[in-house]
Amino acid sequence: MTQNENPPLAGLRIVEFAGIGPAPFAAMLLGDMGAEIIRIDRPGGADPWTRTVIRRGRRSVKADLKHPEDLAAVVALLAKADVLIEGFRPGVMERLGLGPEAMLALNPRLVYARMTGWGQEGPLAHCAGHDINYIAISGALHAMGPAEQPVPPLNLVGDMGGGALYLVTGILAALLAARASGRGQVIDCAISDGAASLMAMFSDLGAQKRWDFSRREANILDGGAPFYRNYACADHGFIAVGALEPQFFAAFCKGLGLAPVPEAERMDKANWPALTARFAAIIANRTRDEWAAIFEGTDACVAPVLTLDEAPLHPHNQARGAFAALDGVWQPRPAPRFSGAENATPRLQPDYPSLDAALAAWNKPRA
16 A cells, blocks of 8 residues: 555554465455555465455565474564464464464464454364355355345355454454553454354344344345345346335335335335336336436435446546556555545555565564
């Protein structure tokens, strides 16, 4: 990222062990907020999936952790670090001599952040898995998709939401505790745990008998309600309708050229299929962008469904500078924004040529 005035995590030093999915995304977020991060890559190259976006804002160095000299240099980095991030299966770091007991003895203030799918313990802890598997046992996957079958929500709910965002939250909380007590601690962040936590509101709705867990497209937020779903347009594009409250629903109906349906009728699930069909027939007569123009600036809670290529060109995103081009690749700028720092433009940083160079950089005073 560009040099900002007072980024909130300036001076924070993190060692990240190369991985895929949630751990590098968490490191990207921390780097976006100003942390100084050294990523330890295996000899043989970096992960091609995450070269330009998720690996932004930090520097890498190659190290063979089975080579004594490289391992010693990495340990020397960890002695100066505030945070360690790793995403290996349980036991891997211990076998390398980099486990939490040894590293906390070396650096008592270290926050040791462990990112896994299943967690450090439990019957599945040592099993392979991916996002779809972790969210499957959390209750989240079953709730999403059309009535016929669940649909994976990319890897946003598991890897990025239940994994990376909970890891960042845990790291920041542990850093505050370490600042107060002088003692670091181990964070056991499991995607399956985080995905289950993300379902808290729906657990509440279920307890109130306001959510039917046995079906999809049968509830107010899962595409079942005619006023909270996507509709196909004449050009095969889509609009997203989120007209939950009565006043927003009235604005939606007005845009369609209809009188609002009485509230009791609108909230009666028995009427939902007919209302959905009625709205769908009207919306199918215009293109996505025509509907976007009709609803622009209203409180109907209607938005065009944009592709990732289109999103950077939307006027609202352009006005906020929400996206930036890095080496010809559009990508989101750092979020959230802080009043004490600019809205930074992310950039790739050069890799360290050697572990000695990385150590020399961290022997200098902190930012």
